[in-house]
Amino acid sequence: MNNGSNTTRKATSGLPFRKMHGLGNDFVIVDARSAPDLITHALARAIGHRAFGVGFDQLVVLRDSDVADLDVEFWNSDGSRAGACGNASRCIARLISEETGKSDMSFKTDHAVLQARSLGDNIFSVNMGLPQLAWDQIPLAGPVEDLMNLPLPGSPVAVGMGNPHMVFVVRDAESVDLKTVGPNLEHHALYPERTNVEFIHVIDRNAIRMRVWERGGMITLACGSGACAAAVAAHLKGLTERKITVHLDGGPLEIDWREDGIWMTGTATHVFDGILTREFLDSV
Structure with missing residues (x-):
């Protein structure tokens, strides 16, 4: 000092x-x-x-x-x-x-x-820790019956990674108009602290494509905690393995959901x- x-x-x-x-x-x-x-x-x-x-x-x-x-x-x-x-x-x-x-x-x-x-x-x-999969840890505004299918159009998944996430599985993440849908979803009443919003589509059992609207009002080229949340959502829905590559606008991240936490690897x-x-x- x-x-x-x-x-x-x-x-x-x-x-x-x-x-x-x-x-x-x-x-x-x-x-x-x-x-x-x-x-x-x-x-x-x-x-x-x-x-x-x-x-x-x-x-x-x-x-x-x-x-x-x-x-x-x-x-x-x-x-x-x-x-x-x-x-x-x-x-x-x-x-x-x-x-x-x-x-x-x-x-x-x-x-x-x-x-x-x-x-x-x-x-x-970096070990980003274990995901939060309880409504009050994410946090949501109140109890939700099924965190894997939130009561919203598109049935997104709610995941916490030290910050809140809303993950949509779609047919084509490239076609989503993030600038239009992102702001409303970020401020949805279900998320009292606002939320990051991810749209993903599955490439295969070992890879997904992801685009993200980040809490704070912006589209970013990558979101590490969002990639972790998306990997959790995709695996819990039975779509991928626990170790996958997440392809973001800025490049790939390797995500490995282990017993001690989610390890995220990149540049x-x-x-x-x-x-x-x-x-x-x-x-x-």
């Missing part, structure tokens, strides 16, 4: 950040261990604006942890908080690996302490480092 004079200098000059992505799901990462913790709902929204800020699918804030290598916060681009983010988790694993030299690591999120592993060549595997890419200027910070 930097000393007080370094922190003061950083506060005066601006706020450093790192831009990373996992399969095109992009993140601004702020290390609050070595810079002032300035993140607010308003600042998260401002940074997330792709014209007036930097732009991101999620903002990631790093802090010191007493129980893991890092403590991590996730923010959506609308300024709301998220409990989990799979693609960002691989990026965090890469940062820890580069910082410590570890091949096995852990970090604490609002949802749980997650275990991660470096497989080399910027490929990382993590560092794009650039930058500094949010004092002018920008003062304007929020």
